[in-house]
Amino acid sequence: MKESxxxxxxxxxxxxxxxxWMGLILYQLxxxxxxxxxxxxxxxxSGRLLSERLKELEKEGLVERHxxxxxxxxxxxxxxxxxxxxxxxxxxxENWSKKWL
Amino acid sequence: MKESxxxxxxxxxxxxxxxxWMGLILYQLxxxxxxxxxxxxxxxxSGRLLSERLKELEKEGLVERHxxxxxxxxxxxxxxxxxxxxxxxxxxxENWSKKWL
Structure with missing residues (x-):
């Protein structure tokens, strides 16, 4: 049964x-x-927003900072x-965007 | 070469x-x-926001209204x-969300 x-x-x-920017940061990494x-x-x-996004990604366990x-x-x-x-x-x-946009 | x-x-x-809500509306459809x-x-x-999102999806050619x-x-x-x-x-x-969240 499909999840609602x-x-x-x-x-x-x-x-x-x-x-x-989140998707593009992940794409870049x-x-x-x-x-x-x-x-x-x-x-x-902006540097400020990038820093904020990277902290969120770290908190979510998607990115590590070394x-x-x-x-x-x-x-x-x-x-x-x-x-x-x-x-x-x-x-x-990315595939979809290349085909349809 | 990977697109920038x-x-x-x-x-x-x-x-x-x-x-x-856009992803979930597409998921539902x-x-x-x-x-x-x-x-x-x-x-x-809300009905108002759903109506707005559906209009955007129509404008982008992702949804048709019959x-x-x-x-x-x-x-x-x-x-x-x-x-x-x-x-x-x-x-x-969806696969990722089931595995990782």
């Missing part, structure tokens, strides 16, 4: 991916670990397994 | 699917043509081919 549209998990996933300014320069997003104690210190963001799990959905959205 | 995250088409698709109140009763959305001149008149909403094209993406989001 009200299914909270589905609704939460749609909200998560759909939040402004599918390329591999990246530094803050690499992500920031890949889309017209601090390398080099000089200067290096910070990288990486998709977790849970984050990588969205690749199939993002790929399908 | 700034790819407008990908960004537009993410915005479209991610808009509050994957079940087949439905009347306004059927969609409305399947999720805690008026049957019966008494009383019957109005049904149906996914177009373009709308049906999002099934794969929505299925993947």
């Amino acid at each position: 549209a009200l299914c909270p998990r589905l609704a939460k996933s749609m909200d998560l991916i759909g939040k402004r 599918l390329d591999g670990p990246q530094r803050f300014n690499e992500i920031e320069s890949s889309m017209p997003i 601090v390398y104690t080099e000089v200067p210190v290096r910070v990288e963001y990486t998709l977790t397994e849970k984050g990588q799990g969205l690749k199939a959905a993002i790929d399908e959205i | 995250a700034l790819c407008p088409r990908l960004a537009k698709s993410m915005d479209l699917i991610g808009k509050r 994957l079940d087949g043509p439905q009347r306004f109140n059927e969609i409305e009763s399947s999720m805690p959305i 008026v049957y001149t019966e008494v009383p008149v019957r109005v049904e909403y149906t996914l177009t081919e373009k709308g049906q094209g999002l099934k794969a993406a929505i299925d993947e989001i």
Whole structure:
């Protein structure tokens, strides 16, 4: 039986991916670990908003933040397994966009 | 070469699917043509907002509105081919939500 549209998990996933810039940040990180300014320069997003979105993604367990104690210190963001799990959905959205938009 | 995250088409698709309730309305219509109140009763959305979202989906060519001149008149909403094209993406989001949330 198909879950009702009200299914909270589905609704939460749609909200998560759909939040402004969230999908594109995930898409960008599918390329591999990246530094803050690499992500920031890949889309017209403010540093403040990018920082906010990355914190949300960390809280949701989709992204990990690695601090390398080099000089200067290096910070990288990486998709977790849970984050990588969205690749199939993002790929399908990309396919659709290429076909229909 | 992977499209840059700034790819407008990908960004537009993410915005479209991610808009509050949009993904769930599409999900609901994957079940087949439905009347306004059927969609409305399947999720805690106001009639005004549902009407707004359906108009947007119509404008984007994802949904068609069919008026049957019966008494009383019957109005049904149906996914177009373009709308049906999002099934794969929505299925993947649903799979992810079942596995990870």
